[in-house]
Amino acid sequence: MKTTYLIGFTIISLTAYKFCDGTYKLKTREDGVLQIEEKSEVPHVIVTKGKRSVSLVKGHRAALPADEMKPAYRLTGTCSNVIIREWNTKFGTDRTEEAKDIIQKTCEVAKEKYLPFVESKGYYIHNRTPVYTVYVSLLPWDKNRGGRAYRGLNDTTWRFFDRSSYCDSAGRRCKEGETPLDLSGLSDRDEGWLYVLNEIIPESWRVPFVPSWQAIFVHEMFHHMNWRSGVFHRYPRSSMMEKNALDEKNAREFIEYCGYRE
Ligand SMILES: [Zn+2]
Numbered sequence: 001m002k003t004t005y006l007i008g009f010t011i012i013s014l015t016a017y018k019f020c021d022g023t024y025k026l027k028t029r030e031d032g033v034l035q036i037e038e039k040s041e042v043p044h045v046i047v048t049k050g051k052r053s054v055s056l057v058k059g060h061r062a063a064l065p066a067d068e069m070k071p072a073y074r075l076t077g078t079c080s081n082v083i084i085r086e087w088n089t090k091f092g093t094d095r096t097e098e099a100k101d102i103i104q105k106t107c108e109v110a111k112e113k114y115l116p117f118v119e120s121k122g123y124y125i126h127n128r129t130p131v132y133t134v135y136v137s138l139l140p141w142d143k144n145r146g147g148r149a150y151r152g153l154n155d156t157t158w159r160f161f162d163r164s165s166y167c168d169s170a171g172r173r174c175k176e177g178e179t180p181l182d183l184s185g186l187s188d189r190d191e192g193w194l195y196v197l198n199e200i201i202p203e204s205w206r207v208p209f210v211p212s213w214q215a216i217f218v219h220e221m222f223h224h225m226n227w228r229s230g231v232f233h234r235y236p237r238s239s240m241m242e243k244n245a246l247d248e249k250n251a252r253e254f255i256e257y258c259g260y261r262e
Contacts, residue, residue: 056150058158062193063137067151073100079107086137088152091145092198093138099200106214109258110221117257118231121250126230134194134224141184141197142210153195154182185216187223194220215260222251 057064063086073084073095084103093099118125139153140146147154156163165180166172174180186195196217202210226232226247235243255262 056158059161061159061188061195062135062191064151067137069095075104075107077104077108078111079104081132082107082134082136084138085135086139088137088139088198090198091140091142093200102200102213103217106217107221109214110218110225110254113218113254113258114222114225114229117254118226118229123231124234126234128229130228130230132192132224132228134192134221137193137195138198138200139195141182141199143182147182153184153186153197154180156180160186184211185220187220189224189227192224194224196220211262212260214258215255215262218258218260219251219255222254223247226250 067086067088069085069087073087074080075082075084087095089095115125115128139151140149141153143154146152148157149155150157151159154160156165163183163186165174166183167174167178167180184197187193188195194217197211197213199210200213202213232243232247235246237243237246252262
């Protein structure tokens with residue numbers, strides 16, 4: 001079947017990546033918009049625009065070589081297992097010491113509050129000191145500020161094409177044809193990767209529209225910590241869907257327990 005999508009954003013050059021499964025051919029229309037023509041057998045897309053050739057990757061969530069911040073930024077102390085691998089500053093906060101300080105302190109709060117929180121709930125903690133690493137990507141998220149552009153947090157055409165889409169804040173799945181809500185955070189527990197908005201310090205005029213970065217970060221960290229400590233696996237629920245729903249409820253409560261507000 002012939003599939004046609006339109007994309008109209010700036011594209012950077014990337015190399016093919018072995019895990020991606022996108023298989024499309026593109027051409028440039030007369031008005032300069034890139035158009036996907038049909039499926040092909042290559043795992044990435046080569047686009048020729050004038051003299052430039054670029055390729056797009058579909059379905060690879062983790063940072064690609066071109067996305068990576070070099071060097072990566074490892075947090076310290078109780079958060080030394082958390083590494084910022086990608087910090088896209090477009091429409092977001094610059095890589096300042098002040099921003100790094102907020103990240104460090106927020107992570108410390110999440111770490112400090114986690115065990116008391118799950119203990120207060122009476123959950124069985126299989127491993128109190130799990131060894132694991134969490135990689136972090138800080139990404140544009142809002143549709144008007146680059147969130148839906150290629151490799152953004154709400155790029156559901158390429159990077160997160162296979163993520164679940166929600167159409168209200170209570171977690172209702174979208175019906176066909178509905179436009180999903182923009183996410184401000186997303187955790188991939190299997191990959192050990194956490195994706196959050198890059199607006200750590202919101203600019204004053206944006207404040208009413210930007211969720212608290214701290215709230216989003218501790219929420220997403222909760223999902224990882226709960227997975228690694230084995231609390232998730234021992235939830236008194238039978239299906240994965242029920243466990244996920246309970247984990248989401250707890251992650252939301254955890255925000256307040258940490259002293260933040262959504
Ligand atoms: Zn969540």
